[in-house]
Amino acid sequence: MASPKDSSLRNRSRQPTPEDMKGDKDVPLHPTPRSGQSRYCISVASASLLISLLTVIIYRRCVSSTTLSSSYALCTPNGANIYTVDDKNSKVQCLVVRNSHFVDAGPLYDVQRRWSDLMASENVTEELQVRYTGPQEIVVPGLTDSHAHVLEYGATQQMPLEGTQSIKETVKRVREYILSDPELRDNRSRFVEGWGWDHTKWLLEEWPTYDDLEADSVVAGRPVVLQSKDGHALWVSRKVIEDMESLPDEVEGGVIIRDSDGNPTGVFLDNAQDMVIRPDPTYSMLQKRFATAVKDAHAVGLTAVHDAGFKPMSLAFFKRQAEEGNLPIRVYGMTYFNESADYWGDRVQKIVGAGDNRLSVRSIKIFADGALRSGGAALYEPYTDNPATRGFMRTSPELLNDVIPRFMRDGWQVNVHAIGDRANGVVLDAFEEALKDVNVSALRPRLEHAQILAKADMARFGSLGVIASVQPTHAISDMWFAEDRLGPERVKGLYAFRSIIDHGARITLGSDFPVEDMNPLAGFYAAITRVSPDGKSPHGPGGWFPEQRMTREEALRGMTIDPAYASFTEDALGSIVPGKRADYVILSRDIMSIPPPHILTTKVITTVIDGKPVYGKI
Template sequence: MKADKILLSNAVFTGEGEAPFPGGVAIKDNKILAVGSRESLEAYMGSETELFSYGDNLIMPGICEAHGHFPWGALYASDYFLDKILESGSEEECVAMVKEFADAHPDHRQILGQGWFPANWNDAPLPTKASLDAAVPDRPVYLAAADAHTGWLNSAALKECGADKDDPELGPNVVLLPNGEPSGVLREKAWFAYAAGKVLMPGPDIDEEVETDLMRGLNRLGITTFCDCSGILEGTNYDALEWMDQAGRLTVRINLNPAMEPDEEQTEILRQKAQYHSPTLQVTGVKGVVDGVTSTFTGYLLEPYSDRPETAGAPTAPREYFEKCIIAANRKGLGARLHCIGDAAVRMALDLFEASNKVNDNTNVRNTIEHIESIHPDDIPRFKELHVVASMQPRHLPLDANEKISRVGPERCRWEWPHRSILDAGGILAFGTDFPVVEYNPFESIYYAITRNGYDGKPTGVNPEQAVTMAEALRAYTWAGQYASGRDGELGTLEPGKLADVIVLDRNLFDTEAEAIPETKVLLTVFDGAVIYQCE
């Protein structure tokens, strides 16, 4: 059998082993035909075979974004959204950016943005609606915090979304002013229920446009699979993606994770699984949120916060609820992905998966804990013992800007983002970005994973020993994300018979100085056997 394409290089990394080797990859139709030395691939060369030769540039599997938010990210990356406020250093500077954007877009009925963060404002107090009202009094303003778990609204937005401080369930997360009025800040449940859907989902008039643009951006960076964890957000829909999928226009495989539910039969989730079931758009698991974030003291900790000792946070729902959801999902063959920031949330999630393992045959079920920004060292070996994937985001360490040192103290910070410890204990580590919390550029994340540096290029945090090797980082960004979605049998490594998602970089990352890694460009992206991006 002759190949349609053969890619050759002195550096081929299959996703296995510790270093690349000289050789290449032969592709036939949409699958990998062979991988090996140049000599071994000569047998697959035919008169119509297209040959690509790349010198010392790295050939590797397509990148899998293990945790992101596709529709929300598409809106975020568009001209309809204000993301510049991530650069703001104070409430005043942020509001000035909002006013400038609003003045430049008088046709926008709402002003939508994300990126404000107390850690970037020298831990200033939470902002209020007053400053937004002064800047934009006549249109609703919805601003998600950088971590997406908190919203900042003006009075018009508060009125439009119907935030109710007296609601028995959601009211406690409507932050109040000293006079008892809503301050404009909504946390966790209140934010997600009242307002997040307005900020984090593109409307039907722009969804296809912005999602196509995002897909093209992912292709340029070698991302061929995107694990979407947006299903927990009100208003989430995949209509545009379904239309593009049916038209054969998707050039990224999108693994969907709808919100978990306690229904024993998993009726709605299985309906969605039947609806989205193609090689490029399919349901691969369910998503749940166990706690909040440490920046607003809603992350769930085993011991109280160092700078607010009256609280240790709390889970978003009783343990019994999560246990019912997870056992039901696992019984139907669906893995659960649980957002866990604090060490108590991580322990609770591990306990929940252990309970499910006792009553279900979870041999082929991929349960995953997302984020793991803090962990008790006793829980690290349990990832291997319980067959739980650690899905983490290396760029969140510099984003945090050492905030956790004040929140949880330097001793507990020894176990923040514990990449190295999880790998050394035999666990599986998958990498992503949580885009649009941070940019989806995988090469920037790889840099932070292998250096543990901050945005200034200097060491950050208190545990530089948690750095990983280049081979480990690339494996976390290729095979492990596919494993977490149960797709490692067809994707994630360069092996004969697997789907041909292959990329070529403009350098060999194994021979690149760390500081130059974020500058990496993709020369070629092959998706399902076809060239979908080629650098000019």
């Protein structure tokens, strides 16, 4: 917070000398504040050097009414604890914000001197407020989730189904939700929607059926649509199926699960989900979902998200929010690709930096295959635990080889969901084919998830300039069933982060929320440890395939400058460098040095976008 402005005290204060503070020394600028004090102003008074060499430091805790100036310096009291994530991974003592941008970074004395020089050159007088973090706190650039589903997250908070251990427990949660809402309880024609069930976590791993919903008297007879945790399966009630048109025997890129008599049981996988018709949410419902997601995102330090799938409704919503100036977080959107629609890449206008650089939509999201949990990931060889299938491609190789080069010729970034080794290989083939017409690396194509990779394909990431957009928390979720599903050899290519990096590729980190925890520190922890939150893994406390761990520096870059690169914004975002937007986060502990278990208890103190707090205080 600001230094006291009492003139008599200020006149008696001694300015730090170059010998005091020049250089990023790991020494305190002043004594450690008392426990419980996290924001401080200081004034420094010196007794006469002829009488005493003792410098008296007087602390004043800043009151909440103190106004944050448009220009201020934020410093860490115990040495250089601001991680800039610049090209040298530098650490500095202070950052300086002017309006919405960083204008300086370095030792306190240097930034004060340069600020005075700047004011003199502009012939203006503007005081530089100096504020301090708490003694254990650090500052990092604003954090980005590179693969998320914003409005879907907001929807999940209405009736979350994650964490149940059986079909019966899940149905009970649906029942309780219905009974808690009088309008829903009394109107049996209203749709009941929820998200998050995960049959792989149930004590008895099996697909649910609509009969399970009909067995409960409160739930029975209602239109119920429940999305799975990974977003690749819908569990619906009998009423929903009865209201659908006649179902086809097969769905390209999807599956309708049937019983032994060939009747649908109520579960639709991947592309078959598109057959389930639900009423569209109203604009006010979307606003409520968005507000919920943003509030939670700011609380965990997110200043930007890459939304992995704007369908027309979502795209229209975010465009309206940008036009009305209602985007409190940066959103990089991927336009959803509908394989049954006509090609549109040559006639749709891209959005770059709308709403004061809060919204960009210049990429396309294509689904190559399904998910590992639901057995839809496309593999070269059959599943170990289900030799009857190799999974399936949601988009045919022929169509991928057609549309990927076309979108890239028209200047679109192409981001492809690919889980299985076959799906990743097919997409890399398509990117390689596109090289005949365009510079692939200049358009920064991305493989979203890039989960299972053949050794030969790992090398192609670096040579083609393809970005691996990965989710470390998926690794520690899937590690418990992955080897049963893939076998002891093929599983070595699953979530092989180190192998991808060592082949020269750039990795960017996300969570896939609401599939996984939104907190980016959970992903940071998973990336560097490859163990569950309780310190366990199938390979012991050292981590699941520990040779694939990322370093802390790589993980931090994967949440800051690398997602900025992956969204063409590295000149404006991703590091604490003069000229960039002043997005940053204050953390309660130094995640770059504390023991890994303590990372998960680290708190976000303040989240700042364009120099102003959106969560917490400075």
